[in-house]
Amino acid sequence: MSSLNKRKIEIGNIPAILWGDTSDKIYIFVHGKGSNKESAHKFAIIAVEKGYQVLSFDLPEHGERKNEEYKCNVFNGVQELKIIWSYVEKNWKSINLVGCSLGAYFSLIAYKDCSIGKCLFQSPIVNMEHLIGKMFKWFKVTEELLREKREIATPIDILSWDYYCYVKQHPIIKWNVPTSIIYGTKDNLQSPSVIEDFVKRFKSKLTISVNSEHDFHTSKAEEEVIQWLNKYI
Incomplete structure (x- = not known):
């Protein structure tokens, strides 16, 4: 794709980006700690090519909201994910989810009763x-x-x-969404047993990235993420 259509919007007071041309199916992209809505770019390239739109947004204390006196904690994060859901539910028929790290944790709480087509988690905090x-x-x-x-x-x-x-x-005791996870063997935030327990309980698909750390920062790790996305989006 030569260019990726993207439009900055606000949902309530939450800065967001809507990626891709009009479609009736969308991914909500929830970034992790220290990241921002722009980090959805690589994901959006692949998802848009497959016919989806993508909605990414800044969590409290991130991106355009770094100077806000509004904490990025579970109380505020979950509340804001519910605001995003209300907006998306009104405008798209098929809603899917991608969450990274802390964004996955917020999603597991906020969206446990929502009707989601499929879900992708990268380095998720599941416990x-x-x-x-x-x-x-x-x-x-x-x-x-x-x-x-x-x-x-x-x-x-x-x-x-x-x-x-x-x-x-x-x-986390309820999660009925078909879920695919990518997890690095050098992730020091969640032990392998914790990830494996989640996968077993909720019948998820697990991709192990050998020697990758939590943030998948090396070029080899990034390439593995791209391959995983191409397979499961």
């Missing part, structure tokens, strides 16, 4: 309690200390007692 437990070990934090302090800053993110309680009270 946030597991990840927070890892952070406890990495940064020598205990549950008791977090309860006392309420918030503890770490080099990765701020650990929050309210967030931790929400995560413990909302495990």
Whole structure:
């Protein structure tokens, strides 16, 4: 494709990009931590060629929203994914999903009761309690200390007692969407057993990328992602 049609829009106060020519089928693209709506570009090239449109948007504290005093936490993230869903549901017949890392986690909570055609997850956080437990070990934090302090800053993110309680009270127990996952063997945020448990429980398709890290940053890893997308979009 020589050029990719894209249009900047706002959904409520959420900056978004609509990629591709008019179609009755679409992918909602939910980026991960530290990314933005523009990161959907490579995905959109492939999806648009296959007849889909793609809607990507900036999560709180990301992209055009970096300076907002509105936290990118599970409470705000899930609420905004529901706003995006309401917009998409009114305008497209066939709705599909792609989520990266934290974006996958928000999606699993926000969209568990939604009618989604198919789903692709790259390096998904499927068990946030597991990840927070890892952070406890990495940064020598205990549950008791977090309860006392309420918030503890770490080099990765701020650990929050309210967030931790929400995560413990909302495990991922429902997901009825045909799902394909790509996961790197050097992903240090979710252990292989956690991913395998999710795949088994929800009958997902798993593609293992040997020696790839969470962010799939090498050219070889990026090429594996492209091959995976071409196969499952």
